[in-house]
Amino acid sequence: MIVKPETLMGWHRKGFRLFWHWKSRPGRPALPQEIRELIVRMARENPTWGQLRVAAELSLKLGILLSPRTVRKYWPWEPEDRGRRRVSSQRWATFVRNHALAIVASDFMVVVTARFQLLYVFVILDLGSRRILQCNTTAHPTAEWTLQQFREALPSDNVPRFLIHDRDAIFSPELDQELVRGFGLRVLRTPPQSPKANAFCERLVGTIRRECLDFVIPLNEKHLRRMLREWVGHYNSGRPHSSLGPGIPDQGRRPTLRSRAPGHLRGKASRVVARPVLGGLHHEYAWESVAA
Numbered sequence: 357m358i359v360k361p362e363t364l365m366g367w368h369r370k371g372f373r374l375f376w377h378w379k380s381r382p383g384r385p386a387l388p389q390e391i392r393e394l395i396v397r398m399a400r401e402n403p404t405w406g407q408l409r410v411a412a413e414l415s416l417k418l419g420i421l422l423s424p425r426t427v428r429k430y431w432p433w434e435p436e437d438r439g440r441r442r443v444s445s446q447r448w449a450t451f452v453r454n455h456a457l458a459i460v461a462s463d464f465m466v467v468v469t470a471r472f473q474l475l476y477v478f479v480i481l482d483l484g485s486r487r488i489l490q491c492n493t494t495a496h497p498t499a500e501w502t503l504q505q506f507r508e509a510l511p512s513d514n515v516p517r518f519l520i521h522d523r524d525a526i527f528s529p530e531l532d533q534e535l536v537r538g539f540g541l542r543v544l545r546t547p548p549q550s551p552k553a554n555a556f557c558e559r560l561v562g563t564i565r566r567e568c569l570d571f572v573i574p575l576n577e578k579h580l581r582r583m584l585r586e587w588v589g590h591y592n593s594g595r596p597h598s599s600l601g602p603g604i605p606d607q608g609r610r611p612t613l614r615s616r617a618p619g620h621l622r623g624k625a626s627r628v629v630a631r632p633v634l635g636g637l638h639h640e641y642a643w644e645s646v647a648a
Contacts, residue, residue, distance in 0.1 A: 387430065391420060396432045407431060457484035458517040460510070461557040464497065464524060465564070469574050477564070477584065478502065480509045481557050482516070486597050487605035488560070491588045493581050499531045510539055520544045520554050563591075571637055583634065590633045594640040 386392075398410050405413075407424040414420040414427075462480045469475060476497045480490040490509035494501055510516070519541045521527050532543040546553035568587045574580035596602040627646055630639040 384426075387422075387426070391422075392430045394420075395427055395430045399432050455518065459483045459520060460489065460516045460518070461520040461554055462506075463522065463554060463557040463561055464526065465561045467493070467569060467574060467580060469576060469580070471576075473576075475574070475577055475580055477580075478505055479557065479560060479564075480505065481560050482605075483556055485605045486600060487592050488588050491584050493577055493584065495577060497526050499526060499528045502526055503531055503534055506535060506539070515539050516541065518542050518544055520546065520557070522546045522551075522554060523548060567638070568634065572634065586634055590638060590640065594631075594633070595638075 394414075395410060398413065399405065402409075407427040411422050411424045411427045414422055460480055460482050462478065465477045465479070467475045467477055473495070475493050475495055477491065477493050478497065479488060481487070482489055490505050492505055517540075519535060521543070523545055527545075532545075535541045535543055551558050564584075564587070568583065572583060574583060591605075593604065593606045596604060625646055626643045628641055629644045630641050632639055
């Protein structure tokens with residue numbers, strides 16, 4: 357190929373620029389992906405921490421030596437956070453988790469029978485243990501009936517401090533005053549049209565529908581009450597809850613495991629038995645000794 361000297365010199369200069377750009381890449385090498393994800397996770401899980409606190413946590417607890425400037429490089433900046441300091445605040449989920457042992461939540465749900473009769477199911481949930489304290493049905497809910505459910509559900513020796521419920525007309529001001537006067541509860545009414553403010557109880561209502569009412573048509577109020585009583589017993593005593601670790605509400609956060617070798621059976625002296633719930637809709641499994 358015959359070219360002019362100027363063309364050859366131009367190619368050489370262009371190639372040298374590309375070579376020098378590749379050789380002299382600015383900045384330090386990027387951190388591994390796991391450390392970058394860890395910095396983002398720590399920043400989002402701890403809204404009151406800054407770069408200095410995250411760098412100290414990484415170096416003192418995890419042995420990852422980083423400067424605050426390096427942490428700042430991978431900091432998950434939000435558009436509204438630029439140019440201002442982070443405030444000392446906490447998320448709603450963090451607040452509820454810190455006060456869960458002192459909070460109960462309640463809610464109503466509607467069930468349609470086989471004859472298209474409307475029945476109302478009232479549930480009371482303990483947020484700390486995820487245990488259903490009360491689940492009852494009625495065709496005509498009133499403030500007096502609702503107050504009686506609280507009397508039956510709340511223990512006399514360990515009364516929680518807060519009660520969360522929505523702005524349903526059944527929860528009248530007189531009912532709230534009676535709860536404050538009789539139990540010393542502080543009633544927290546959720547904002548209008550804000551179901552997420554009572555998310556734990558709303559999730560429970562959805563679980564009742566998905567695991568029970570979507571598969572069984574109640575014939576009448578007595579049938580619905582008996583069916584819910586059996587399911588609530590399964591929910592409190594036999595159903596694993598992922599939010600507890602997993603765990604079972606009546607057994608604490610983590611039930612005691614008899615076998616610590618996953619994937620291996622205990623031997624010929626024992627067998628796994630299944631106990632049906634709701635006619636076989638769900639099952640509970642346990643070990644049973646086999647007679648020799």
